[in-house]
Amino acid sequence: MKCLAASLVLATSLSSHAGDVEVLHWWTSGGEARSVDSLKQMMNEKGHEWRDFAVPGRAGESAINTLRIRALSGNLPDAAQIKGPDIKDWGNFGFLTNLDRIAQEQGWDSLLPKRISDILKANGHYVAVPFNIHRVNWLWANPDIFKDVGVAVPTTLDEFFIVAEKIKKAGYIPLALGEEPWQEATLFDSIALATLGAADYRRAFVKQDSDTLSSDKMREALVTFRKMKAFTDDDAPGRNWSDTTSLVIEGKAAMQVMGDWAKGEFAAKGKIPGRDFICVPAPGTQHQFAFNIDSFVFFKSSDKRKVDSQEALATLIMTPNFQRIFNKDKGSIPVRLDMNLSDFDSCAQNSFNAFTRAAASDKLVPSFSHDMAVGRASQRAMFDVLSQFFNNNDQSIDETLRQLRAAVMAANL
Numbered sequence: 001m002k003c004l005a006a007s008l009v010l011a012t013s014l015s016s017h018a019g020d021v022e023v024l025h026w027w028t029s030g031g032e033a034r035s036v037d038s039l040k041q042m043m044n045e046k047g048h049e050w051r052d053f054a055v056p057g058r059a060g061e062s063a064i065n066t067l068r069i070r071a072l073s074g075n076l077p078d079a080a081q082i083k084g085p086d087i088k089d090w091g092n093f094g095f096l097t098n099l100d101r102i103a104q105e106q107g108w109d110s111l112l113p114k115r116i117s118d119i120l121k122a123n124g125h126y127v128a129v130p131f132n133i134h135r136v137n138w139l140w141a142n143p144d145i146f147k148d149v150g151v152a153v154p155t156t157l158d159e160f161f162i163v164a165e166k167i168k169k170a171g172y173i174p175l176a177l178g179e180e181p182w183q184e185a186t187l188f189d190s191i192a193l194a195t196l197g198a199a200d201y202r203r204a205f206v207k208q209d210s211d212t213l214s215s216d217k218m219r220e221a222l223v224t225f226r227k228m229k230a231f232t233d234d235d236a237p238g239r240n241w242s243d244t245t246s247l248v249i250e251g252k253a254a255m256q257v258m259g260d261w262a263k264g265e266f267a268a269k270g271k272i273p274g275r276d277f278i279c280v281p282a283p284g285t286q287h288q289f290a291f292n293i294d295s296f297v298f299f300k301s302s303d304k305r306k307v308d309s310q311e312a313l314a315t316l317i318m319t320p321n322f323q324r325i326f327n328k329d330k331g332s333i334p335v336r337l338d339m340n341l342s343d344f345d346s347c348a349q350n351s352f353n354a355f356t357r358a359a360a361s362d363k364l365v366p367s368f369s370h371d372m373a374v375g376r377a378s379q380r381a382m383f384d385v386l387s388q389f390f391n392n393n394d395q396s397i398d399e400t401l402r403q404l405r406a407a408v409m410a411a412n413l
């Protein structure tokens with residue numbers, strides 16, 4: 001990050017066309033593209049030109065790597081999708097525009113839960129604008145397959161294995177999973193939440209508590225995780241998440257454990273919840289909510305017209321109209337908790353109720369697999385450890401626990 005900070009001066013002095021805003025993000029799947037298109041259009045309607053710099057792949061990993069390279073070469077975009085603890089890092093190094101004035105005008109402090117507004121600040125100042133609340137611990141299911149096999153959608157991990165066995169015998173793929181480290185980690189995220197519970201999940205991944213990271217519960221979560229591999233298909237290696245969701249949509253796979261950006265894929269194909277697909281909390285996580293907040297940051301610029309465009313974008317994102325349109329397409333719920341969701345679908349309404357209940361009962365957790373608990377470097381190390389373990393039966397559980405603990409605790413370094 002230090003070399004990145006050194007290139008800030010160079011970066012801010014380079015400016016492209018005034019009045020336009022170059023945005024680096026990774027929203028490229030069917031549902032994602034649909035949701036970000038509405039933002040591009042609204043910006044254009046306000047007379048600002050959106051220049052797209054979309055880098056697909058691996059839930060943002062490729063995009064963030066590209067961003068770091070651009071920072072090192074002094075060629076930052078005007079806005080970028082950065083989230084979680086990484087916001088503070090970029091902010092502390094002086095890269096980011098202070099958004100306090102906009103936040104005050106729009107009353108962010110009263111619109112956002114404190115757990116969320118804290119993530120968006122560096123040194124007590126807002127430096128990121130939030131889009132949404134994604135729930136990570138969801139199970140997406142194809143109702144026709146469950147009907148055909150004559151089983152119910154599982155609500156516990158034990159039920160999952162009973163049902164998955166029957167689905168496999170009937171010739172379907174029980175669990176749609178793309179073997180990419182982040183997708184595997186997303187699955188483990190929900191298993192860890194179910195097995196540890198919210199308090200220990202936070203103790204392990206947020207407080208980096210060594211005992212919890214080496215506990216019997218963590219061991220149990222790892223065992224459950226590896227057991228799931230038997231219910232995935234042979235084409236899983238390298239398959240991206242949206243192609244994986246398509247397996248459920250097309251009736252080839254029965255279930256996928258994935259955040260609700262998956263709903264954006266169902267919606268983009270005209271599928272209706274309850275009729276064409278089912279959304280339920282990931283097995284064993286009924287009362288918990290692993291959250292993932294998407295946000296944009298804005299890089300400092302000395303070009304007045306560019307700053308105007310950046311401010312217009314930051315302001316637009318938090319307007320109720322945009323929050324409604326974007327989140328309906330994206331699969332998430334608005335981050336403004338003052339909105340009426342009666343025209344949202346049943347999954348979004350469930351998510352909203354689950355969020356408010358979990359917030360009231362202290363069962364909200366920041367999802368470690370989606371950048372909310374630890375920074376990218378530590379998270380990357382966790383992904384590697386989990387992926388090694390999932391894909392290699394010779395990898396011992398003791399060694400995995402040790403490596404996982406080291407990866408999480410590296411977040412303190």
Ligand code: BGC
Pocket residue numbers: 026032059060134241261292293294370
């Ligand atoms: C982001 C989502 C995105 C998903 C898959 C997550 O980390 O928060 O907005 O849809 O990755 O690309």
